[in-house]
Amino acid sequence: MTDLVQQDVRTQETRAMSVTATKSRYQSAEFSDRLRRRYAAERRFRLAGMAAVGIASLMLVVLLGSIVGKGYTAFWQTQIRLEVTLDKTQVEEGNYMPVLRQALYAVVPEVTDRAGRRSLNELLSSGAPYQLEAMVKANPSIVGTKQTVWVLADDEVDQFMKGFIRRDVPESERRLNDIKIGALDKLAAAGAVKSAFNTTLFTAGDSREPEQAGIWGAIVGSFLTLVVTMLLSVPIGIAAAVYLEEFAPKNRWTDLIEVNINNLAAVPSIIFGLLGLAVFLGFFGMPRSAPLVGGLVMALMTLPVIIIASRVALKAVPPSIREAALGVGASPLQTVAHHVLPLAMPGILTGTIIGMARALGETAPLLMIGMVAFIVDIPHGLTDSATALPVQIYMWADSPERAFTERTSAAILVLLAFLILMNGLAVFLRKKFERRW
Amino acid sequence: MSVQTQFPTASAPLRSATGGPLLKMVARDVKVFYGAKQALKGIDLEIQENRVMALIGPSGCGKSTFLRCLNRMNDTIENCRVEGLIALDGEDVYGHAIDAVQLRARVGMVFQKPNPFPKSIYDNIAYGPRIHGIATHRDELDEIVQTSLERAGLWNEVKDRLREPGTGLSGGQQQRLCIARAIAVSPEVILMDEPCSALDPIATAHIEELIDELRENYTIVIVTHNMQQAARVSQKTAFFHLGEMVECDDTEEIFTNPRDERTQGYITGRYG
Numbered sequence: 165m166t167d168l169v170q171q172d173v174r175t176q177e178t179r180a181m182s183v184t185a186t187k188s189r190y191q192s193a194e195f196s197d198r199l200r201r202r203y204a205a206e207r208r209f210r211l212a213g214m215a216a217v218g219i220a221s222l223m224l225v226v227l228l229g230s231i232v233g234k235g236y237t238a239f240w241q242t243q244i245r246l247e248v249t250l251d252k253t254q255v256e257e258g259n260y261m262p263v264l265r266q267a268l269y270a271v272v273p274e275v276t277d278r279a280g281r282r283s284l285n286e287l288l289s290s291g292a293p294y295q296l297e298a299m300v301k302a303n304p305s306i307v308g309t310k311q312t313v314w315v316l317a318d319d320e321v322d323q324f325m326k327g328f329i330r331r332d333v334p335e336s337e338r339r340l341n342d343i344k345i346g347a348l349d350k351l352a353a354a355g356a357v358k359s360a361f362n363t364t365l366f367t368a369g370d371s372r373e374p375e376q377a378g379i380w381g382a383i384v385g386s387f388l389t390l391v392v393t394m395l396l397s398v399p400i401g402i403a404a405a406v407y408l409e410e411f412a413p414k415n416r417w418t419d420l421i422e423v424n425i426n427n428l429a430a431v432p433s434i435i436f437g438l439l440g441l442a443v444f445l446g447f448f449g450m451p452r453s454a455p456l457v458g459g460l461v462m463a464l465m466t467l468p469v470i471i472i473a474s475r476v477a478l479k480a481v482p483p484s485i486r487e488a489a490l491g492v493g494a495s496p497l498q499t500v501a502h503h504v505l506p507l508a509m510p511g512i513l514t515g516t517i518i519g520m521a522r523a524l525g526e527t528a529p530l531l532m533i534g535m536v537a538f539i540v541d542i543p544h545g546l547t548d549s550a551t552a553l554p555v556q557i558y559m560w561a562d563s564p565e566r567a568f569t570e571r572t573s574a575a576i577l578v579l580l581a582f583l584i585l586m587n588g589l590a591v592f593l594r595k596k597f598e599r600r601w
Numbered sequence: 602m603s604v605q606t607q608f609p610t611a612s613a614p615l616r617s618a619t620g621g622p623l624l625k626m627v628a629r630d631v632k633v634f635y636g637a638k639q640a641l642k643g644i645d646l647e648i649q650e651n652r653v654m655a656l657i658g659p660s661g662c663g664k665s666t667f668l669r670c671l672n673r674m675n676d677t678i679e680n681c682r683v684e685g686l687i688a689l690d691g692e693d694v695y696g697h698a699i700d701a702v703q704l705r706a707r708v709g710m711v712f713q714k715p716n717p718f719p720k721s722i723y724d725n726i727a728y729g730p731r732i733h734g735i736a737t738h739r740d741e742l743d744e745i746v747q748t749s750l751e752r753a754g755l756w757n758e759v760k761d762r763l764r765e766p767g768t769g770l771s772g773g774q775q776q777r778l779c780i781a782r783a784i785a786v787s788p789e790v791i792l793m794d795e796p797c798s799a800l801d802p803i804a805t806a807h808i809e810e811l812i813d814e815l816r817e818n819y820t821i822v823i824v825t826h827n828m829q830q831a832a833r834v835s836q837k838t839a840f841f842h843l844g845e846m847v848e849c850d851d852t853e854e855i856f857t858n859p860r861d862e863r864t865q866g867y868i869t870g871r872y873g
Contacts, residue, residue, distance in 0.1 A: 413679070414679055482716075484712060484714060484716035485716060485718065485719075486677070487674065487677075487710075487712060487716065488712070488716040488717070488718060488779070488782075489718070489728075490674065490677065490705060491672070491674070491705060491709065491710040491711075491712070491783070492705070492706070492709065492728060492729035492732075492782060492783065492785075492786055493702050493703070493705040493706030493729060493732070493733060493786060494702070494728075494729075494732055495702050498732055502728070502732075503718060507719065
């Protein structure tokens with residue numbers, strides 16, 4: 165027994181010795197050196213990758229940070245409290261501005277000269293009388309009484325209260341003179357100046373006065389445009405993709421069509437705008453600045469994106485599913501409608517939503533068809549004059565007033581929120597309906 | 602689609618010259634081309650009713666191509682051209698009398714890889730009867746689903762989870778589900794393209810038993826690479842080689858006393 169064990173130990177030893185004697189090539193110094201270099205290369209690659217991700221994240225943080233930093237103040241707006249006496253004759257004549265001004269003069273009685281009073285007049289927004297008018301219309305019984313009202317301050321007052329106009333700058337270079345600042349200080353001391361949520365931004369159309377300007381008109385314009393785009397491009401795009409992928413013979417013509425679709429997806433969007441200008445406005449005589457035309461142009465632009473995404477999704481459906489359906493006697497159309505299309509739907513939806521998001525953020529083609537216009541009214545139909553959210557941003561970015569700068573950033577934030585929402589929806593749908601086979 | 606056919610004769614005999622059982626399907630001089638490449642070089646084959654016909658041969662010999670001609674599944678392949686006559690009950694399947702969709706309802710197919718629809722087990726079976734209008738009422742459909750699953754030997758395993766996805770079953774169960782799906786539309790012929798190649802031996806034995814039982818009601822054509830399987834399940838065997846049908850005879854005859862050298866070489870494992 166012990167002999168056997170000893171023998172076993174000895175054979176193991178000899179085996180081990182023979183291994184060290186004939187060192188395999190994978191144990192040589194050269195090989196371990198090579199292995200070390202391979203690991204070093206891998207580490208370098210990983211570091212480079214992490215650096216790339218880091219730089220990209222940093223850029224994103226800087227971009228978002230600067231937009232949020234510039235834009236968040238736009239969500240608040242300064243208001244001024246006034247004790248107004250609603251004089252019956254003035255109300256009947258519609259002279260609300262003098263009512264407000266009288267109340268303001270009463271706060272700073274020491275300012276009596278014309279120039280000083282003109283300065284005081286400029287503290288209030290030109291939209292303030294409309295607020296008062298709306299109050300009276302809503303409740304006519306307040307005519308002839310004394311009322312406490314909060315009215316919009318002028319955009320420069322707003323900027324001053326937000327600290328963007330500095331006191332230590334000499335008066336001649338300051339946007340607000342000493343009389344205005346004195347009056348504001350007095351109002352503020354009495355608690356008659358407050359910063360409230362800027363509902364105007366979300367309910368009003370465009371305006372020359374920043375404190376009265378809003379993006380609701382642009383949002384409605386964008387919405388109407390997108391509805392037209394979706395109604396046109398989704399059914400046409402999916403039908404084209406299904407035909408090309410499932411039914412069309414593969415020949416030179418379909419190859420040509422495929423190449424053209426791929427090229428169209430890469431055409432600069434302004435070209436589609438020019439096309440819309442020439443065809444829809446020039447030839448068909450459609451109305452200028454209308455969401456209908458905007459939607460048509462966007463549909464042309466989105467179609468190739470949807471067709472390509474849908475074809476990819478259809479291609480990803482395994483052929484065995486088609487064979488299974490054909491094998492039990494389904495017609496080609498039944499095969500596609502009952503089996504292939506439902507399986508491709510998540511991919512198609514994702515592509516569609518991403519195409520829509522692209523259309524939502526598009527400005528250039530809308531410039532060509534006149535959707536870049538100063539439009540105060542909220543559009544009510546497809547042929548009303550309208551603008552779109554990115555175009556609104558473009559126009560505000562062009563405005564000189566400091567208050568429009570922050571509103572530009574705020575509008576960008578709203579647009580980004582919509583885009584994130586749409587992309588999030590795309591991810592959600594893909595995750596929810598994704599199937600494995 | 603791009604399938605072009607030539608018909609030497611419009612019909613085929615229902616019985617072979619020597620008598621015997623009914624000929625369910627007859628192939629005469631079937632040639633198949635994929636573009637310029639010829640895959641089948643004139644196949645003559647007679648498939649008897651209620652028998653299992655096994656098609657054997659090395660890979661790429663054209664047996665699957667031939668099988669797919671029998672229910673016109675080759676129609677879906679670009680550039681595929683079929684010449685010659687394939688008849689079902691004496692009627693040319695590429696002729697005007699039979700439509701491809703109608704043909705596939707009469708000649709069902711089970712594929713190499715189990716391919717259940719990503720739907721519930723119930724819907725997998727009910728799909729065929731629904732689109733063909735075989736069952737109009739819920740009760741009829743339930744009955745078809747049950748009998749199909751019973752015949753496929755799957756009922757006891759899945760009767761409590763008919764609403765669960767068919768893709769959640771094991772490989773062998775999925776293949777039996779596919780057989781049940783083929784049976785559900787009451788075909789006359791069932792084509793099986795290497796139905797056990799993706800299955801383990803136990804599942805394979807299951808399917809083989811099933812094929813033997815199904816023979817009573819259906820005519821079965823099975824392509825297989827497994828010669829023991831061909832010997833076990835079939836009554837007739839045809840040996841294909843390089844696009845030709847070398848030899849077709851009773852299975853026993855082929856395996857014990859092959860006439861052709863190539864057949865002998867293949868079944869004794871010298872090549873293939």
